Amino acid sequence: MTHITGGAAIVQSLIKLGVDTIFALPGVQNDHFFNALYEHTDHIRVIHTRHEQGAAYMAMGYSQSTGKPGVYCVVPGPGFLNTTGALSTAYAVGAKVLCLTGQIPSDAIGKGIGLLHEIPDQLSVIRSLTKWAERIDSPEAAPGLVTEAFSQLYSGRPRPVGLEVPMDILAKSGDVDLTVVEPEVRQPELDLDAIDQAARLLGKAKNPVIFVGGGAMDSGEAITELAEMLQAPIIPGRNGRGVVSNAHPLSMMGPDGYEPWGKADVAIGLGTRMYTQLNRWGLDDDLKVIRV
Known part of the structure; x- marks a missing residue:
């Protein structure tokens, strides 16, 4: 077990899964993710875009040109919504893209408080544009869900997947098992x-x-x-x-x-x-x- 933040758990899981490039537009809801990335600049290159749409399209292009999953990270609400055109295109063309989006604090989700970048049921929107999407609700859950995201990317028909992470989970520390197993690839049997x-x-x-x-x-x-x-x-x-x-x-x-x-x-x-x-x-x- 390693005592680290949720943001660090996600970053280290991505590194173990071979991610070396992330396209991103930082913001307050994902600050702790980028703090963790800063500690691993020798392993992951962050390409900072001027608009969220650019980050998502770059991730799609990266995947299509390299055959590897393209990863992008943006803030929630309007930040994520700015990427939906690219995410829809990735779905249509069968691109392996991981949408990693921030979220408002866990205890405020679904309450309509009117927090910065709050939208109703963001996770349902992500699920409507991907083959699989989940919320990381604790630092301890991060490695398993990141690994499952990659299993989904490599199994069956290639299509984008999504993970949303509340800002308090990115900041919260926990005892995390960073053992990341090879993603399970689930394919139909050959006829x-x-x-x-x-x-x-x-x-x-x-x-x-x-x-x-x-x-x-x-x-x-x-x-x-x-x-x-x-x-x-x-x-x-x-x-x-x-x-x-x-x-x-x-x-x-x-x-x-x-x-x-x-x-x-x-x-x-x-x-x-x-x-x-x-x-x-x-x-x-x-x-x-x-x-x-």
């Missing part, structure tokens, strides 16, 4: 029969084509290898741009995929619903479609 069937279809294909979406953002290397083996064009959707470099000879822009779609005998969609292709470009009886 080996379906994989075998897909491999057989692709092995016989004469004109295969690959469509990629934002859900394949972390799989660019494997997709490139598959495309080169099949000599199949790679066509990104709007959210799939950047999965494979545009400079690759098999890479095409989205609209250019219409022609190979018409000639394809097997189409594989990776991390994409293939909405445009399936609903607007038309299907024929000979085309086999594989979606992952």
Whole structure:
């Protein structure tokens, strides 16, 4: 056990989970978090933005470009609400973003006192824009909830998560177990029969084509290898741009995929619903479609 503040418990948990960059706009409700960050400038770089929206969009861009979770920290109420556009976008494109927001004192939440940056039921707003969100209500709870946040980020479909921390919890000290275990990654079981069937279809294909979406953002290397083996064009959707470099000879822009779609005998969609292709470009009886 280590006797530290809630803010320090969160910072040290983030460090143990590999976070090295935080995008932020400090304020009175999260002062003690930044006090703790100041003690660890050799491990975490804080990028101070001019507006909360910038912090959230930077975290999303960081995640999309590195494959690692992007973390941002802002004050509650209007500070958090300024990030909702970016958080909604992160949800839509499947970006791994952790929203870490402050909160008014614990004993004032939900009472409508009119404190600085108080809004009704902030946690419900966070939950409406993320796949998972919780409130840290004690320093002792911080490591477990931060770890669970990362488990959620890496499990299932990537989408943002949220943690809110009342300002008194950031300042409060407690005896904290800083043992942070590797986040549990919960994924569906592989359907080996379906994989075998897909491999057989692709092995016989004469004109295969690959469509990629934002859900394949972390799989660019494997997709490139598959495309080169099949000599199949790679066509990104709007959210799939950047999965494979545009400079690759098999890479095409989205609209250019219409022609190979018409000639394809097997189409594989990776991390994409293939909405445009399936609903607007038309299907024929000979085309086999594989979606992952």
